[in-house]
Amino acid sequence: MNTYSFAKRHIGPREHDLQDMLKTVGADSIDQLIYETLPDDIRLKKDLELEPAMSESEYLAHSISLAAKNKIFKSYIGLGYHQSITPAVIQRNILENPGWYTAYTPYQAEIAQGRLEALLNFQTVVADLTGMELANASLLDESTAAAEAMSLLFEVRERDQKKNEVNKFFVSELVLPQTIDVLKTRAIPLGIELVIGDHEEFDFSAEFFGAFLQYPGRMGHVYDYSKFVAKAKENNIKTAVAADILSLVKLRAPGEFGVDVVVGTTQRFGIPLGYGGPHAAYFATKEEYKRSIPGRIIGVTKDTDGNFALRMALQTREQHIKRDKATSNICTAQVLLAVMAGMYAVYHGPRGLKFIANRVHRTAVTVAENVEKLGFSQLNSSFFDTVLIKADAAKIKEVAEKNEVNFYYPAEDVVAIALNEATNIDDVNTILAIFAEAAGKDKITVSELSENNHIPASVERKTEFLTNAVFNSYHSETELMRYIKKLERKDLSLTHSMISLGSCTMKLNAAAEMLPITYPQWGNLHPFAPIEQAEGYQFVLKKLEQQLNEITGFAGTSLQPNSGAQGEYAGLMVIRAYHESRGESHRNICLIPSSAHGTNPASAVMAGMKVVVTKSTESGNIDVDDLREKALKHKDNLAALMVTYPSTHGVFESAIIEVINTIHENGGQVYMDGANMNAQVGLTSPGAIGADVCHLNLHKTFAIPHGGGGPGVGPICVAEQLVPFLPGNPVIKTGGDNAITAISAAPWGSALVCLISYGYIKMLGAEGLKKSTEYAILNANYIKARIEEHYKTLYSGERGRAAHEMIVDCRPFKTKGIEVTDIAKRLIDYGFHAPTVSFPVAGTLMIEPTESESKAELDRFCDALISIRKEIDEASADEPNNVLKNSPHTLAMLTANEWDFPYSREKAAYPLDYLSENKFWPAIRRVDEAFGDRNLICTCAPIEEYMED
Known part of the structure; x- marks a missing residue:
């Protein structure tokens, strides 16, 4: 056996098993089986053109050399991302532990009690710190959580309001720029009019259904929003707040102001920056909105014997039931990251979190006081962690970068500095030295942090939090290690046995793919760092886009969508933009087969389209006659077809090219759901079949682990005519020449875990990828043949x-x-x-x-x-x-x-x-x-x- 071949380690059946398996399925060779499985007219005419496969050791050396190209400066950029310290006991026992990262979404509660308990902890942390009644088990990132909050408030508008007249949503200009961009993306197809402005001058008119605030504000100032929220409530306007989770240890909980929704990110709770993700967002609201809350909720119940048990609650909110009536297409979470964030709170407990938050605040105060001694003005009268300095931004930037430090420069004469958990006294002195040099003055050196407080009494936290036993019991490494192991033992993962979930592709997440994600050179890069500091990341991300273009047969890729559902939505928004560019914005009909996944119709509605369902035949295929009839009926307004291929019924439908041609002939574009791409790679492709856009589940086909229900990555690959519309970002330029506004918060979405898929492709190469697909098809047909006397397929x-x-x-x-x-x-x-x-x-x-x-x-x-x-x-x-x-x-x-x-x-x-x-x-x-x-x-x-x- 070639011990250098990664494919031989990744693919399960051994060579000596092949003939027995082929005999069982009734085929003379793999080639014959594939011939009998795929229609002839969709087969690739040539092999994929990819670089030669690397061995595992070669890939790890390659990853280390690329990581060294990233310049890891001390980043005080903020904007929702802060360096944090991942406790080693959590890194080793959760992030690097396949018992946690290879588990599936906890639909089978009896074998998921460990993850469910960890997520219940997470929900408790969020509910306690936000002061809200109900929290979900995480969302994708802060910006998309904000968009979900806007959608929820739009959905639950007061019954006495004339809903068709109340469509304005106020957004404070202090909200993070990437969040405003994502809100714009979501608002347009829903018919919501965003009004961005100064919250202190808001007029509370009857045309508004909701308002969105940032706490603390984008530049660090801490506002008391209690009067704003009270006045909004008087005027039937509901409010949502994006709140920094660590600041809530010291700041008054937004729930005490009477807000309706609180969102944010838990990245500060021990999660690496990772050039933008993955990070677990949080979403908290009032219990009266429990039927409208997006995502998943973990709830307490009992088992057959009446014993305490946990489960995913209120599953009637799932899209497979609501479909086009769903208010959100989000069917996933960031479970692995939420588990880590919740465990960070368990490890530190309330006293530890207070120590960390106090230290961050004292660090910021120390910087503010001493920068003022150097002759600069500090503009924030109240703040938690971010100081705003009036200074020559260009001069400060030059000196800062020479000292390998990044600040944020919101204007030519303003410098923002967001301090974090990892900032120590030496770092403070480096910051002060930068300002001293820029001012031409002698350095100021400090030896201890200031004890002063810059948080007004009106917004200081007075209430206790995390009083539960779990947050006050495991503060030594020994105790936490044992608690984590106790939970892990309750869960079934790929470390135990195969997880044969149709549509979810629970394959090997190889150790060689996983190792690099915990290298600090990959983990500690801020997503808004100057692009020249991210040479290693830029190489990997561009190469991954090229790899995915080749595999899908398309011309362009965006890695920004950070879940499969986000990929669906992004693909449809790009199609929408394409039609608008051609003066055909009236095209709004989306045809969807009845067998489609529930997120398909939900995504179409979110993209402003009307869903028309097409029939399936008795054999489970698309009813081509029905589809043709509906395409012709709606030809003047046809926007798209959403189709999964091979079908959700596990069949390569032979009429697929006829189906696609029918849509094109009637003016529509074809979106191909990539859920079943594991049956296509190297054999056929969405481009070869004739589709226009597909999303890929990198957490399925391309080996990113499911992590118990996330992280996921759902990039979109598009044909030439759609490339100009790939999504952008307001801080770092991405996307096409006519880019739609952002789909998610970070420029390249969950960039850190894209390393896994890059490694998967690099180590398999064209031959290994094709062989993986062939063996996936062989294994499925082997099971089918072995059980056919006992079960009907x-x-x-x-x-x-x-x-x-x-x-x-x-x-x-x-x-x-x-x-x-x-x-x-x-x-x-x-x-x-x-x-x-x-x-x-x-x-x-x-x-x-x-x-x-x-x-x-x-x-x-x-x-x-x-x-x-x-x-x-x-x-x-x-x-x-x-x-x-x-x-x-x-x-x-x-x-x-x-x-x-x-x-x-x-x-x-x-x-x-x-x-x-x-x-x-x-x-x-x-x-x-x-x-x-x-x-x-x-x-x-x-x-x-x-x-x-």
Whole structure:
């Protein structure tokens, strides 16, 4: 075996397994299988043109050499991004731990209690510090969270207001520039008119439904917004505030002002800058808006035995139910980063956070006082961490950069300095030396921080926070390490077994891809640092764009969207801009097949389009006649078709080119959802098929780990005519010549984790990428063949093949009283995460094994399904007390003195031999979903309840 070949490490089946697998699927070769799977007219005519594959050691050396090209200056730029200190115990045990970063979204609560508890901690931190009643489990970044706040306030306008007349939204000019840009993007298609101005001169007229403020303001000044919020409330105007999470340790909670929504980023809680992300945003609001809050909420419930349990609450807000009626297309979170931020609060506790916040404030005061001694004026009368100096910006910049320091320069005669957790006395003296040199004066040297306070009494925090036991128990490294491990043991991840989720592509996240993201030269770069300081990043990001262009067959790429749903939205906004540039802004009809993912219609509505659903045939394909009829009917207003390929039913539809041509003939553009790109890479491409734009889930096809539900990256790749409209950024220029306004906060989105996909492509090369796709298709068809005598596969291609995933029909088992959920829960007893349940067809399992699973693991999974099928045969609708209905079985059940079940303990826990040597135990029995929704609790219990227990 070639030990230098990364492909041989990434792809699961061994060469000696190949013939057995091909025999099982009924093919003589991989080439024959692929021929029978893909339509001939979409196959690539030549191999991908990519650089030769690197070995793992070569790639790591390459990454180190690129990292050295980044100039890591001390950055005091601020604008929502601040250097923080990641505790080593959190870096090692969470960020670098596949037990945390390879887990999936916690839809199966019984095998996700650890992540759910960590997210409940996060929600509690946010609710406590903001003073709000309800917080979600994180959003993508501060700016997109602000856009979600605007959308929520637009949705919940007062009933007595004439909604078609009340469409103005006030935005303070003190809001971060990237946030204003994202608000502009979101406002236009929704028909919201943004009014940007001075909050102290706002007229509170009846035309406004909401207002948005920054706390502290963009340049660091701390305003008391209580009178503004009170007057807004008198005038039926709802308010949202973007608040710096660390400042809230010292500042009065916005909830005490009476605001309706508070948003922000938790990047300051131990998350690396990473040139812009990923970072976990937060979103907090009032309980009365719980049915409109975007994203996910973790709630408290109970299991079958009445024991404490956690779950994702209020799942009726998910887009697969609301579809085009959804108020947000966000179906993901930044779970891994939220877990880290929540654990940062657990580690430091309220006293530790107060120490950090006080030190940051004292550092800022020390700089302000001593800069004034040098003859400069400090313009902020009250501030938390940012001082505003009247000075010659050009002169200061020249001296600062010579000393490897970055400030922010909002005007020719103003310098802003945002201090942070990592700023020490030596750094303060460097800052003072820069101003002394610029002023031609002797240096001032300080040896200790000022004790003075520049926060007015009216906005000082008086209330306690984080009084719960969890935030007051784990302040030594030993204790936190054990707490993290306790939670990790409750969760099933790829470290345990394959996670065969259809549409979610849970593949290997190789260690060599992951290692570079914790190098400080990649982690400590501010997203708004001068671009010449980011040579390493710029090389990687441009090369990744070129790689993705080649793979998709398109002309341009934007890496800015920081989730798949954001990619959908970005792609449609680019199409919208294209039509407008041609004088066809009336084109607003978006055709969407009935089988599409729920975020598709939600994204279309957010982009200002009207959704027209097209039918599917009995075989699960697009009904071409129905699509043609609707395209012709709407030809004057047709904007786009959204199509997933291969289809959500796991089939390469042979009519795809006819479908695309039909849209083009009627004036529309074709958006191809990249959720199933793992079946295309190296074999075909959206460009070859004829689409105009696609988004890619880098957290699926291109190996960024799911992290328990995020981070995700959803770049868009576009055809030549759409390149000019790729999204821009107001601080650092990105995008096309006629760029739409920003989609997310940072110029290149979650740049740090783009390193993972860059490494994945560099180490696989063209041949390895193609082989990965072929083995993904082989593995899926192998499972299909092995279980076909026991389960019916709903859809297949014209030659009987699945693509990289398949849908297994579990509806016939209802005659035995068995639901698809029972099979999903019983799989836990066999050590497996369930495949995707009831999507896109109710009562089914959608299975996707990925290329990185070995034949041995595929066989274990198939053996488990076949064994469960026998258990289904033994079941009776008249006797629900069976091994399936009672699953999953916990260790507590198996070791209890009493056993009141009509089957043995061995059958419950060890139905197959392999389990005896590697058993995963679920932490709880089946959760009570309805109880949790009826009794919504989404923060940790107060310390008094722990004391009572």
